[in-house]
Amino acid sequence: MEETTKITIHVDGSCRGNLDIARFGKLLYDATGKWINGFYSCIGHTKILTVELLALLQGLSETLEIHLDDVLWKLGGGV
Numbered sequence: 001m002e003e004t005t006k007i008t009i010h011v012d013g014s015c016r017g018n019l020d021i022a023r024f025g026k027l028l029y030d031a032t033g034k035w036i037n038g039f040y041s042c043i044g045h046t047k048i049l050t051v052e053l054l055a056l057l058q059g060l061s062e063t064l065e066i067h068l069d070d071v072l073w074k075l076g077g078g079v
Contacts, residue, residue, distance in 0.1 A: 006031055010074040011059040013051030022046045024055035026062070052076070 008031075013024035025040040039058070043051060056075065063071060 006070045007036070007068055008072045008074060009059050009063065009068075010077070011055040012076050013048065013053075013055040015046065015048050015051055018047050019045050022048070022051035024051050024058070026055065026059045028062075 008027075008029050010027045010029075011024070013022060015022035021042065021044060023040065023042045025038060027038040028036045030036060041058075043054065052075075059073070
């Protein structure tokens with residue numbers, strides 16, 4: 001029997017170049033694709049690796065806060 005994931009969390013960070021204005025976001029949706037919640041933040045000038053890691057950290061933090069245990073993670077690809 002194939003298991004289905006109940007929740008998908010998609011996080012992504014972006015900036016035009018190294019040390020440019022950086023943004024990141026997260027989308028949380030159920031197995032049918034219905035949007036549950038999300039966030040978007042601008043963090044000023046930083047490196048792309050920093051903003052990608054901040055997006056992941058924010059997603060992990062929320063996952064722990066709301067006690068999600070059946071999660072599919074999607075990283076990158078434009079939230």
